[in-house]
Amino acid sequence: MSEQRPCSARTPSAEIDPAALATQIKQWGRELGFQAVGITDTDLATHERYLARWLEAGRHGEMAYMAKHGTKRTRPAELVPGTLRVISARMDYLPPEVETTRVLGQPQRAYISRYALGRDYHKLIRKRLDQLARLIEAAVGPFGYRAFVDSAPVMERALAQKAGIGWFGKNAMLLDPKAGSLFFLGELYTDLPLPVDAPFEREHCGSCSSCQTACPTDAIVEDKVIDARRCISYLTIELHGAIPVEYRRAMGNRVYGCDDCQLFCPFTRFTRASDEPDFAPRHDLDRAELVTLFAWSETEFLKRTEGSPIRRIGYERWLRNLAVGLGNAPWSERVESALQARLAYPSDLVREHVRWALEEQRHKRQTRIASA
Ligand code: B12
Ligand code: SF4
Ligand code: SF4
Numbered sequence: 001m002s003e004q005r006p007c008s009a010r011t012p013s014a015e016i017d018p019a020a021l022a023t024q025i026k027q028w029g030r031e032l033g034f035q036a037v038g039i040t041d042t043d044l045a046t047h048e049r050y051l052a053r054w055l056e057a058g059r060h061g062e063m064a065y066m067a068k069h070g071t072k073r074t075r076p077a078e079l080v081p082g083t084l085r086v087i088s089a090r091m092d093y094l095p096p097e098v099e100t101t102r103v104l105g106q107p108q109r110a111y112i113s114r115y116a117l118g119r120d121y122h123k124l125i126r127k128r129l130d131q132l133a134r135l136i137e138a139a140v141g142p143f144g145y146r147a148f149v150d151s152a153p154v155m156e157r158a159l160a161q162k163a164g165i166g167w168f169g170k171n172a173m174l175l176d177p178k179a180g181s182l183f184f185l186g187e188l189y190t191d192l193p194l195p196v197d198a199p200f201e202r203e204h205c206g207s208c209s210s211c212q213t214a215c216p217t218d219a220i221v222e223d224k225v226i227d228a229r230r231c232i233s234y235l236t237i238e239l240h241g242a243i244p245v246e247y248r249r250a251m252g253n254r255v256y257g258c259d260d261c262q263l264f265c266p267f268t269r270f271t272r273a274s275d276e277p278d279f280a281p282r283h284d285l286d287r288a289e290l291v292t293l294f295a296w297s298e299t300e301f302l303k304r305t306e307g308s309p310i311r312r313i314g315y316e317r318w319l320r321n322l323a324v325g326l327g328n329a330p331w332s333e334r335v336e337s338a339l340q341a342r343l344a345y346p347s348d349l350v351r352e353h354v355r356w357a358l359e360e361q362r363h364k365r366q367t368r369i370a371s372a
Pocket of ligand 1 (some may be wrong): 224
């Protein structure tokens with residue numbers, strides 16, 4: 001949790017014009033590296049119903065934290081008492097000159113979600129939100145606020161839609177018609193009685209359904225609804241145990257997260273590259289071969305993923321995911337021997353995925369011989 005001050009009933013200084021302050025906050029936000037900033041109230045009643053429906057259907061899978069906080073997630077003032085407004089901010093993350101679909105088409109390479117190539121975004125965005133709060137404080141005096149990015153019980157996309165940042169695409173992503181969806185969201189809960197922005201009402205998807213067609217595991221089960229249990233992002237990052245066999249082939253070379261429903265969205269062509277040095281790829285993660293990453297020792301993994309979001313899955317799940325990618329790679333002796341070298345790895349989870357991958361490789365080798 002960020003540096004914070006409790007939200008409490010407060011009387012803003014009489015000289016402060018809330019409308020001028022809101023304009024100033026957006027300006028500071030842009031200067032701090034956010035591409036868009038909007039302000040909304042705390043009424044999420046409609047989204048409370050959508051969330052309840054999603055949870056009742058069990059679409060959150062093992063993510064118990066999604067169900068854990070009662071109505072705190074959908075009622076900001078229950079999470080942070082005194083909250084009147086939410087300042088929502090967008091930060092684009094695609095680094096310049098990073099390939100996307102091309103790597104998906106190179107099955108010997110690892111595809112890592114483009115948001116995870118560099119340093120962890122949580123710290124960076126939280127720091128910027130705290131800087132924004134300090135600028136506000138210098139203008140209005142002490143006020144109540146709390147900064148959030150991703151990890152807290154917060155309805156980030158719903159708040160951003162209400163704050164005018166974008167619309168919910170059929171892929172459930174929040175999209176800006178001029179910038180696509182490859183961005184993070186963060187917010188400041190505050191007790192400042194700021195004027196609110198108009199919600200982003202217009203939905204630009206129209207008759208398009210490219211995201212649904214592109215999703216490798218059919219995880220977009222209805223417009224704007226993801227069944228996380230089928231989503232590769234969940235399978236590779238959130239799921240702790242074995243990846244269900246039915247999804248393994250469809251995962252292809254996606255070994256950490258998945259971007260397909262964004263990459264094949266027509267609005268993604270408007271993505272603006274981010275010049276944040278923190279998001280620049282490290283250790284060739286944007287192009288590395290599966291075999292190379294699979295050969296990393298645990299020490300190498302820990303060292304090379306220091307400060308990276310990838311580290312949170314740990315070495316065992318890293319190997320699990322890579323094993324699936326290697327099973328899906330074209331047959332080669334290199335791939336087969338890389339897998340064989342891990343057959344005795346001291347983890348049932350890894351060994352089972354390695355055995356599955358070897359079986360896939362053997363099958364491809366035999367087919368190759370038969371057709372030669
Ligand atoms: C849980 C979670 C996941 C789970 C579940 C995904 C999901 N769709 O919920 C998993 C692990 C699968 C996941 C994957 C990804 N995630 Co995620 N995830 C979250 C998290 C923590 C909560 C999301 C949530 O509230 N889910 C509950 C469901 C019910 O909400 P929802 O899917 O957003 O659905 C809403 C719409 O359906 C909407 N809605 C609007 N109109 C209508 C109309 C109807 C009729 C209905 C039914 C619904 C509806 O209502 C729902 C509730 O608001 C947020 C951070 C946060 N605290 O908000 C990040 C967040 C949503 N994730 C993010 C990202 C970047 C991703 C990935 C792209 C990562 C990757 N590359 O692998 C994928 C994309 C998958 C996808 N298409 O959604 C970003 C999204 C930014 C953006 N531009 O939208 C967030 C906001 C994190 C951040 N701070 O930037 N994620
Ligand atoms: S992230 Fe991948 S698996 Fe998940 S919904 Fe999007 S395309 Fe489907
Ligand atoms: S791919 Fe098409 S349907 Fe899906 S979010 Fe983008 S515009 Fe909407």
